[in-house]
Amino acid sequence: MDIAFIVAALIAVAATVRVVTCYNIMHALLYLVVSLLAVSVVLYTYGAPFMAVLEIIIYAGAIMVLIIFFVMMLNLGLETAEHEKAWLRPRIWIVPGLFCIVLLGELLYLILQNKQPAAGIQVVPPKQVGMALFGPYLIAVELTGILLMAGIVGAYHLGRQHKKTLHRFLENNLNT
Amino acid sequence: MINAWWIIGGVLFVLLNTAAGLIWLERRMLALWQDRYGPNRAGPFGLFIVLADTLKLFFKEDWIPPFADKVVFVFAPAVVVASVLMSFVIVPFAPNIVVADLNIGILFFLAMSSLGVYSIVLGGWASNNKYALLGAMRGASQMISYEVFMGLALMGVVVLSGSFNLREIVEAQRTVWFIVPQLLGFLIFMVAGIAETHRLPFDIPEAESELVAGFHSEYSGMKFGMFFIGEYLGVTLISAMVVTLYFGGWLGPAFLPPVVWFAVKTFAFISLFILLRASMPRPRYDQLMEYGWKVLFPLSLLNLWVTAAIKLWLVSK
Numbered sequence: 001m002d003i004a005f006i007v008a009a010l011i012a013v014a015a016t017v018r019v020v021t022c023y024n025i026m027h028a029l030l031y032l033v034v035s036l037l038a039v040s041v042v043l044y045t046y047g048a049p050f051m052a053v054l055e056i057i058i059y060a061g062a063i064m065v066l067i068i069f070f071v072m073m074l075n076l077g078l079e080t081a082e083h084e085k086a087w088l089r090p091r092i093w094i095v096p097g098l099f100c101i102v103l104l105g106e107l108l109y110l111i112l113q114n115k116q117p118a119a120g121i122q123v124v125p126p127k128q129v130g131m132a133l134f135g136p137y138l139i140a141v142e143l144t145g146i147l148l149m150a151g152i153v154g155a156y157h158l159g160r161q162h163k164k165t166l167h168r169f170l171e172n173n174l175n176t
Numbered sequence: 177m178i179n180a181w182w183i184i185g186g187v188l189f190v191l192l193n194t195a196a197g198l199i200w201l202e203r204r205m206l207a208l209w210q211d212r213y214g215p216n217r218a219g220p221f222g223l224f225i226v227l228a229d230t231l232k233l234f235f236k237e238d239w240i241p242p243f244a245d246k247v248v249f250v251f252a253p254a255v256v257v258a259s260v261l262m263s264f265v266i267v268p269f270a271p272n273i274v275v276a277d278l279n280i281g282i283l284f285f286l287a288m289s290s291l292g293v294y295s296i297v298l299g300g301w302a303s304n305n306k307y308a309l310l311g312a313m314r315g316a317s318q319m320i321s322y323e324v325f326m327g328l329a330l331m332g333v334v335v336l337s338g339s340f341n342l343r344e345i346v347e348a349q350r351t352v353w354f355i356v357p358q359l360l361g362f363l364i365f366m367v368a369g370i371a372e373t374h375r376l377p378f379d380i381p382e383a384e385s386e387l388v389a390g391f392h393s394e395y396s397g398m399k400f401g402m403f404f405i406g407e408y409l410g411v412t413l414i415s416a417m418v419v420t421l422y423f424g425g426w427l428g429p430a431f432l433p434p435v436v437w438f439a440v441k442t443f444a445f446i447s448l449f450i451l452l453r454a455s456m457p458r459p460r461y462d463q464l465m466e467y468g469w470k471v472l473f474p475l476s477l478l479n480l481w482v483t484a485a486i487k488l489w490l491v492s493k
Contacts (some may be wrong), residue, residue, distance in 0.1 A: 026248065026301065041326070053283040057327075061290025062320060065297065071314045072301045074307065125279055126340055 005045040012038035023084040029068050036060045047123040188266055195408040196226050202408075209454040228413055230401075238397035241303065248302035253392075253399045256301035256406030257293035263288040267416050268343045269424045270434040278354055281342040282334060283416050285417060293319045295406065296374075305477055307370050309401050311390025315381030318371055321468045322395055326368035328476035332483040333421050346425035353424040360479045362422045364472055369418065371464070373410035376453035382463050394411035434464035 014036035022028035034060045044052040133141050200215065200223055209212025218224035266281040268274040280283055291315055300312020334340060336357060337348035345354075355362050371378040377403055382390030392403045418439040419425060426434035428441075459467070 025244075026245070030248070030298075049278070049280045053280050053287045056287035057283065057290055061287060061293070061323070065293050065316060065320055067292075068297055068301075069313070072312065072316075090477065122256075126283070133375075152378070 007044060008041035008045065010040045012042065021088075023081045023088070024085075029064065029071060033060050033064050036064065046123075047121040050124065050126040050129045066166070089158065128143075133155055181277065183273055184445065187269070188261070191261065191264060191409060191412065192405075193403045194412055196230065197406075198408040198411065198446065199229055200226050201446075202453070204319035204448050205447065206454050209451070210374035224409070233398055233401040236397040239319065241305075241394050243304045244300040244394060245304065245404075248298050249394075250263060250399070252295050252302055252419075253395065253406070254295075255298065256292055257402050258410065259288045259292040259295070260406055260409040263413050264416070265422060266342055266377070267413075268346060268425060269438050271343075273435060274343060277341065277343055278340045279339070282330055282340045282345075285297070286323070289326070289413075290319075292372075292406075292410070293323075293405070296391045299395065299403070300381075303394035307387045307389075308391050308393045311381045311383075311387050313395070315391055318374065318380060318461075318464060321465060322368040322371035325364055325468060325472045325476045326372060326409050327358035328473075328480055329361045329364040329368060330421065332358045334488050335480070335483050342425075343459075346420060346427060349424040349427060353422065353427075355422040358422060358479075358483070360475060361483070362418070363478045364417065364479065365421070367472060370452065371468070373407060373414055373489060375407070375411060375449055377456035377458060378464060379458065380464060383458060411449045412442065413444055415442045415449065418445050427452050428472050457489055 015031045015038060018031040019028045019035060022031060036055060040052040040055040040060070043055060045048075075163050183302045183491050202212045203286070204222065205226065215222040215225040220227055221281075221428065237311075240249055264287050265275045266278050266284050296315035300308040300310075300315065333345060333354050336354060339345060339348070348354075350425075374381050380390075381387075384390075387393070392400055395403060416438075417437060423441050426438045428434070428437035432440075
């Protein structure tokens with residue numbers, strides 16, 4: 001299990017680095033999918049199979065497909081990759097790199113600080129997740145539902161088609 | 177318990193041969209229903225057509241168009257076969273023949289089938305061809321939409337059996353198969369399953385009469401073969417899932433061993449898939465989406481709601 005975790009974690013980190021450094025947006029998105037899959041394996045090794053599968057279903061299987069779908073429709077070709085290359089000069093990397101190094105240092109410090117042996121990994125079955133969500137965390141679930149509802153209503157409003165006119169010559173007459 | 181490696185090897189062997197055999201079966205059955213003979217020259221009943229087809233695929237020029245995105249182009253056909261084969265991991269073929277007895281079985285199946293979309297999207301995008309792109313667009317929207325109803329329809333079974341584990345779901349059908357209390361769920365799952373495998377009434381991503389061959393227009397040789405085999409594996413998978421979830425899986429009268437019962441039931445559904453192909457016209461793309469979101473989606477919600485209400489009522493009584 002430990003080896004599985006380390007391999008998955010390394011893949012996740014490497015893939016995420018490639019997401020940032022890739023010039024071709026489609027390849028970057030594919031690396032993001034790989035990274036999500038790796039994170040899902042990490043979750044599985046840490047005893048959260050339900051979360052792991054949801055990670056794949058929702059992030060890798062739905063959200064990323066939608067994003068790739070729209071990128072596909074934009075039809076960004078080689079020129080965009082060249083643009084990206086021009087934008088992402090080495091100088092650009094300095095500040096984000098510094099931030100990341102600080103974060104990495106912090107993470108290492110926290111990991112090394114925590115001397116206690118890792119508590120025995122407890123597998124959380126789906127039923128327990130459901131009980132928790134619809135028990136103590138019910139209000140959060142409801143609020144999320146309301147938020148999603150607002151999103152759907154907003155999307156409907158934005159995507160609503162305007163009243164069809166009979167002919168484009170008549171458009172001005174109707175509006176006046 | 178049988179050694180896990182034997183099970184994995186056996187499942188792979190049977191599945192890949194089934195997928196190949198389906199080429200012959202489909203062509204023969206379609207021909208019968210259309211009052212023709214179909215392939216009947218090579219070998220007994222024309223069975224060697226499979227061999228001939230495979231050899232032909234191997235010797236065809238394996239061409240990557242110069243305008244394609246090479247890595248993604250090569251990678252895309254593998255995704256569909258891999259994701260479908262991964263789904264079979266959780267299918268219980270018999271009480272002790274299952275590769276992994278996961279307690280998130282159904283969710284794993286849904287996750288893998290949602291990854292299957294990538295093969296169409298990436299294949300269509302990497303081909304860098306208008307028809308392929310149109311096919312990929314249709315495929316993506318069709319499969320994302322129908323996944324929703326598929327998942328919701330399955331939840332009726334989950335509510336009744338109280339588990340995501342497929343072995344427990346089969347065990348819960350000892351008294352009565354879930355087709356009886358979940359008829360609506362079964363119908364929705366079936367329609368969603370056909371859309372998910374983009375088989376003929378819903379083969380809109382590849383609609384050969386409008387889009388040449390849709391997302392795999394540019395593919396040839398064994399890469400095309402992978403899409404082809406992936407489709408047949410998908411048909412087998414959906415049939416196996418229908419049998420497991422609604423028709424009692426391996427359960428059946430004792431005069432046949434459980435595996436045989438499973439195989440017989442699955443075969444019946446594969447035949448149904450082929451029959452559907454022979455008899456149904458293809459709907460328009462917007463009709464398909466409208467039907468999904470305006471009819472199947474409310475119905476599957478209603479199904480889940482009523483099932484849960486009845487279950488709660490029974491429990492509280």
